[in-house]
Amino acid sequence: KHGLPTYTQADVAAHSTRESGIWVTYGNGVYDITDYLDMHPGGKKILMAAGKSIEPFWSVYSVHKSEDIYETLESYRIGNITDVAVHKGKVDENDPYKNEPQRSPLLIPSSEKPYNAEPPQEMLADNFITPSHLFFVRNHLPVPCINLKDYSLDLQLPSCSISLTFEDLQTKFKKTSVTAVTQCAGNRRSEMVKVKPVKGLNWGIAAIGNAKWSGVTLEELLKFHGVDIETVRGKYIVFEGLDKQEDGTPYGASIPLELARMLKNDIVIAYEMNGTEIPRDHGYPVRVIIPGVVGARQVKWLKKIYFSTEESTSHWQRSDYKGFNSSVDWHNVNFDKSVSISQLPVTSAICDPVEGAEIEQGATEVTLKGYAWSGGGRGIIRVDVSADGGKTWHEAKLKPNGQTPYKSYAWTLWEADVPLPQNVKETTLVCKAVDISYNVQPDSVEGIWNLRGCLSNAWHRVNVKLSA
Ligand code: MTE
Ligand code: MO
DSSP, rough: OOOSOOHHHHHHHHHTTTTTEEEEETTTTTEOOOGGGGGGGGGGGGGGGTTBBBBHHHHHHHHHOOOOHHHHHHHHHEEEEEEEEEEOOOOTTTTTTTTTTOOTTTTTEEEETTTTEEOOOHHHHHOOOOOOOGGGGSSSSHHHHHHOHHHEEEEEOOOOOOOOHHHHHSSOOOOOOEEEEEEEETTTHHHHTTTTTOOOOOOSSEEEEEEEEEEHHHHHHHHHTTOOOOOOOOEEEEEEEEEEESSSSSEEEEEEEEHHHGGGGOEEEEEEEEEEEEGGGGGTTTTEEEETTTTGGGOEEEEEEEEEOOOOOOOHHSSSSSSOOOOOOOOOOOOSOOOOOBOOOOEEEEEEEEEEEETTTTTTEEEEEEEOOOOOTTOOOEEEEEESSSSOOOOEEEEOOBTTTTTSSSSSEEEEEOOSSSSSSSEEEEEEEETTTBBBSSSOOOOOOTTOOOOOOSSSEEEEEEOO
């Protein structure tokens, strides 16, 4: 290993395409795996690590933990890395982001402060339950540091105010679980940006995840304190977090009480995600889960719940997360005139293959994998896929999600082997889903473009290369 050339992380990062060669690192070794790509038993997935460290991927795909595989990798070694230990500068005491949690190196950030990130899309359809460390993160503010001993959830009820400790939540009530999708309103925004620029994080298709949340149902919590959600006065139920803007106003959101009544005991004040405590990025110690509804209302680091005659006054309720027609732009937008996004429209996406992928020479079929989901608990009844840009369609095989058609809060993963067009150099793979109400996805982005790039749910298209 000595005497080999040395490289920097930047040199490795510059080798992430077949043209430049594909390099990865492991420990302080640098490996040129270009010639190995077609031999990799796991296929194209190895490209996720192109230009990066392969270690975090190996810890997810643990079949790699064997001497043989390490030896194979060693045979591709071309050098050593010079700057393995990234020296972190001194912590800036005034930085509001100085206490952020540890995060998986697999997440791909779209912004660091506040931290926003999505997992590699090729990994998303691997698991029905998205592992917590791979779940997308959407933070608007620094992650609050919460000591469980000091934590309380404040309920402002019509007749009194109640303060509940974490232990109260765990011990005084029945534990209920719900498996539900959380999706950011901006998921798939990058497709909208291609039509015309918008304001917002440039999300790919992975600002969505499916998790099992456990806690107390909102209905039970209220009933225990003598409040019947059916008759309580007010028009909205408001949730506030412990994360605060510089002027001290917390992140907040609301849903109409009418919707809360419809969802009844499906709304969960959660203290567990996927069977363990909620990770800090996802709302430790308590967050509200409102299945079928846009991510923005599922307030993390939940501090306060109250009833009101008006919507939450937070910026994110009033001046964000709303839809507009394609002719409205920043010079003529009026946020007050638009309805807040709550239950989301039907969507689907191809997770694998990815844009620009090369399909094996001589292949007659391609295997597509992806997700489909609709808001409001509307189950997915069909996913159509095409390998010729939408001229001919095939039905994907849906994996049952264990929920019922009118209460399908979880996503539906699907797979399809689709015949490939012959004698062409490239083609477009497409998917579109149909929900139980026969809602369909729009065929193009143009007609649904909006200035914030929300609700981007057109047919999902992936261009791939074929070797003729
Ligand atoms: N709650 C608080 N307190 N602060 C936030 O910034 N972001 C919201 C919502 N709840 C947010 C929040 C948005 S826009 C989304 S999409 C989801 O959390 C993301 O949840 P996740 O980070 O667990 O994936
Ligand atoms: Mo979001």
